[in-house]
Amino acid sequence: MSVPRSLLRRIAALFGGIAALLASCRSAPPDLVPPAATDQPAPAVIGPIPGNKGSARISAATTERAYRQDGASHLYGLNAERIYKGQLPPLLYAIGTLQVHLDATGRVTGLSWMRAPRHAPEVIKEIEATVRRASPFPAPARIGRMTYTDTWLWDKSGKFQLDTLTEGQR
Template sequence: MKHSTTLRQAAPVIAAALLASCTSTPLPPDTSAATVAPARIQPMPESSPPPAAVQTVRTSGASNPRAYRSDAATHLYGLNQERIWKGRLPPLLYAIGVLQVEVDGRGNVRNLSWMRAPKHAPEVIAEIERTVRNAAPFPAPVRMGKVVYTDTWLWHESGRFQLDTLTEGQD
């Protein structure tokens, strides 16, 4: 019994250490990506946010929306590493969408606005919106107070994606 109590007490510390070890360094290309059979989008499971003791809001020193976009993209990649397309994207993508995200001074998502929605793929629209909302809080835009930034989502039919800000290009 004492061992399981110790593990429960250590869980928040372990989770914090894992979050702190996230990196923005691009991962090496996944050479098996071209041989993976395409599958339809599988939404991320709804999960409860981490305990308040573990959830820390990072800050962004960006002074304009374009600079903030890079911080936001890195944040999204860190939370969705298993969903990021590794390497160059194939020439034909399932969907491309351009989304504006309004982030308040605390990093909370206040509004999502599609500039170019992939209307042929409503499941992608829903999944991108869910992914962005679940990623909150974003890095707090301390120099701007709040920010509205725009990024382009490059979506493969497997459900993996890249953001234009951090894309590795396309074949």
């Protein structure tokens, strides 16, 4: 009996979301927790930057490829109303592959396009702004400074999916 690919992707996305949720409950590795000046225990997680809606959690990923799930889940969480629900139509308005350069705390230090949707400069600007607003991403504590890559699948409605969490196309 064969299982439809779309069902497998949905199951994978569900387990990825559960893994991201569980990872957010972990405490920081000892080298990321500053020593306390008093006898008070050090905080377990690096806190959010005031005025920023970014993540305060630590990624458990040990490779850049494994980090994609955390990065995509983070972007989906901050942009829930902008995510295209269900399978994408056969023809997309724009597709672009973006590299996001992160420091060890998850702050975006730079962006570089591997494949930019040059026919849609407004999409390029919107994707870049969306990524910058999402900073800081989950801190790649086990990897340190890194580059996270994902492909953006953009519908003409202005909604998107990331290749890492896509529900496929019709």
